[in-house]
Amino acid sequence: MNQSCIFCRIINKEIPSKFIAENEYCIVINDIAPRAPIHYLIIPKKHIANLHAAEPSDAQLLGQVLLMAQEVAQTLPEPKAFQLVFNNGQQAGQSVFHLHAHLISGKFFSGL
Ligand code: 5GP
């Protein structure tokens, strides 16, 4: 838990937020500024700044982020197509330094 981290405060329910899904490892919330018809954030409960800061001992947690993406993707409308984006570093667009995956769907994104 990092008191100055907005995602830690959401995980801790200090900031009320609707959880789309939750398990022992992660939560899923709607992005406050969606860039697609469906834009979820999959956030591990452990504070890790980004992939640069992840360690081999986080392997299970990182796998759980992908499995949570698979779980919420089952609720998407057909054809259930989605992208998963991890921004790592400010120059790559990261603005919240608590690791998270953007699950975006419902809009066609060409290229990467
Ligand atoms: P990043 O830019 O770090 O990859 O993604 C951070 C995302 O968190 C942004 O898309 C931003 O809109 C979202 N965000 C920032 N603050 C909040 C918040 O308080 N609640 C929610 N639901 N999303 C937030």
Ligand code: ZN
């Ligand atoms: Zn955090």
